[in-house]
Structure formats: structure tokens, C-alpha cells
Amino acid sequence: xxxxxxxxxxxxxxxxxxxxxxxxxxxxxxxxxxxxxxxxxxxxxxxxxxxxxxxxxxxxxxxxxxxxxxxxxxxxxxxxxxxxxxxxxxxxxxxxxxxxxxxxxxxxxxxx
Amino acid sequence: xxxxxxxxxxxxxxxxxxxxxxxxxxxxxxxxxxxxxxxxxxxxxxxxxxxxxxxxxxxxxxxxxxxxxxxxxxxxxxxxxxxxxxxxxxxxxxxxxxxxxxxxxxxxxxxxx
Numbered sequence: 001x002x003x004x005x006x007x008x009x010x011x012x013x014x015x016x017x018x019x020x021x022x023x024x025x026x027x028x029x030x031x032x033x034x035x036x037x038x039x040x041x042x043x044x045x046x047x048x049x050x051x052x053x054x055x056x057x058x059x060x061x062x063x064x065x066x067x068x069x070x071x072x073x074x075x076x077x078x079x080x081x082x083x084x085x086x087x088x089x090x091x092x093x094x095x096x097x098x099x100x101x102x103x104x105x106x107x108x109x110x111x112x
Numbered sequence: 113x114x115x116x117x118x119x120x121x122x123x124x125x126x127x128x129x130x131x132x133x134x135x136x137x138x139x140x141x142x143x144x145x146x147x148x149x150x151x152x153x154x155x156x157x158x159x160x161x162x163x164x165x166x167x168x169x170x171x172x173x174x175x176x177x178x179x180x181x182x183x184x185x186x187x188x189x190x191x192x193x194x195x196x197x198x199x200x201x202x203x204x205x206x207x208x209x210x211x212x213x214x215x216x217x218x219x220x221x222x223x224x225x
Contacts, residue, residue, distance in 0.1 A: 004155070035215075042199060042217040043156070058213075090155050100146065103155025 003027070004104035006091050012110045019078040021107050023091030029102075030095060032074035033058075034066060037088040037106070049074055081111045116200050116216035123222050130187045132219050134200030137181050142204040145176060145183045150197045150218070159198075160185070187221075195223045 007022035025032065031050050035043040035058075045058030047066040055066050063085060067075045074093075078085055088108050092101040117135040124130045136145070144163055148156035160167055162174040162183070173186040187194055197220050203213035 040217060043215040045213055092155070100158050100161060101156075103157070105153070106155050 004091055004093055004102050006089075006104040006107050008107050009105060010108050010110075012112065013081050014112050015082060017078075017081050017111075019081050019109065019111075021076040021078075021089055021091075021109070023074045023076070023093075023104055024072055025074075025093040025102070026072065027093060027095070027102065028071065029093035030071075031093060031101075032068065033092040033094075033101060034064075034074065034076045035090045035092065036060070037090055043090065046076065081109075083111050085109065086111045116202055116214055118198075118200055118216040118219045120217070121220040121222070123224065124190055125224050126191055127189050130190050130194075130221060130223075132185045132187075132198055132200075132221070133182055134185070134202075134216055135182045136200070136202045136214075139180050139202055140204070143180075143202050144204060145174065145180075146201040147172070147174065147183075147185045148199045148201060148215075150199065156199060190221075190223045192223050192225065194221065196221060 004025045013019050033048045034046045037043050044060050046060055046064050047055055047058055049055045049068040052068055052071050065077045088106050090106045091104040094101040144161055146161040147159045149159050150156040160169055160172045160174045162176055164176050167174045175184045197218040199218045200216040
């Protein structure tokens with residue numbers, strides 16, 4: 001059974017802290033994605049990666065960075081967390097099938 | 113970019129067929145249309161995907177007219193467990209259009225006994 005796991009389900013951080021969200025997939029997928037989900041706005045793409053060490057900006061990359069050192073792992077980094085980054089963060093992966101992404105359970109991040 | 117528009121919410125009753133329509137007027141030639149289902153506290157789950165005409169699988173059908181400016185997800189004989197948010201996604205991973213994957217805001221479907 002395919003699996004995407006995220007390091008935490010719930011996270012509380014303070015403004016200005018550096019935050020790491022980690023995602024691991026066990027399906028040998030080439031593509032990995034980070035989204036944030038906010039009420040009324042649906043899912044918005046932050047960054048994606050189509051290969052190790054490769055990354056591309058999505059719709060809302062400002063305030064975020066990513067790292068993909070190994071194929072199975074994709075990390076989202078908030079260099080200096082702000083309250084407007086309080087959100088649900090979803091990681092996903094996909095192979096070559098167009099748009100069929102497998103999502104993790106999400107990390108609900110609260111920045112105080 | 114192919115912006116998508118869906119109804120915010122829908123209500124139905126057990127055993128009925130539910131049709132959810134997504135508008136995507138600016139869909140590009142290479143874009144596929146994909147629908148996802150999301151339950152509370154879970155990530156979205158793939159339901160069905162298509163490019164044109166009709167696609168059917170064991171859980172749903174997807175109808176796409178010739179102009180591809182809209183699509184309709186059809187759920188036959190819904191049950192209470194189909195209560196969820198349904199997202200329409202338009203885009204194409206193959207043509208380098210990763211940053212053009214656009215999710216709609218989702219349709220909250222409530223199925224009543």
C-alpha cells in the first residue's frame with residue numbers, strides 16, 4: 001500500500017522560529033509537492049520537486065524554502081515563521097501518471 | 113492559468129446520484145482534469161481523472177464536454193460515507209506545468225439519511 005508520511009500531525013511554534021516539516025514517501029516517486037490548505041482557499045502549491053536536488057516554485061513560495069537530498073524525502077522550511085503561516089500543510093508525491101498525487105495526512109502548524 | 117470554479121456546498125440524500133460540476137474556462141490543450149476527495153483530518157485522495165469525453169471507474173464517472181471548459185463528477189447512489197469535500201484539479205505534470213496545477217476551492221458534499 002502506498003504511503004506518504006509527515007513528521008508531525010500538529011506543531012506549535014513561535015514567531016521568528018525556524019520550522020522544518022518533513023515528508024517521506026515509500027513509492028519511489030519522482031515528483032513531490034508541498035501545499036498549504038486554508039479555509040475557503042482550497043489547496044495552494046508552495047513548491048514541488050521533480051528529482052533529487054531539483055525544485056520549482058509553485059503559486060505561493062514566499063517565506064518558504066525546500067530541500068530534497070534523497071528521492072524519498074522532501075522537506076519544507078519556514079526560515080522565520082510568521083502568524084500568517086498558520087495553516088494545514090500537505091505533502092504529496094506522484095509518479096508519471098498525470099496529476100494522480102498521493103497525499104500525506106497533513107501537518108497543522110500554528111504560529112503564535 | 114486554468115482557474116477552476118466549483119459550488120461551495122451541496123446536499124443530497126442516501127441512494128441519490130450526485131453531480132458536481134467544475135468550470136475551467138482557460139483549460140490548456142495538455143491539461144488533464146482530476147478529482148479528489150477529502151475527509152476531515154486527512155489528505156485528499158484521488159478519485160478519477162480524464163482528458164475528454166467520459167471516464168468511469170468503480171467509484172465515480174467523469175463527464176467532459178467537447179470544449180473541455182467544464183467537467184462533472186458523478187457519484188452514483190451516495191451513502192453517508194461520501195460526505196466529504198471534493199476538489200477539481202486541472203493541470204499537466206508532463207509538459208513542465210507543475211506550477212500550473214490549480215485546485216479548486218472544493219465542494220462540501222453533505223449526504224443525509
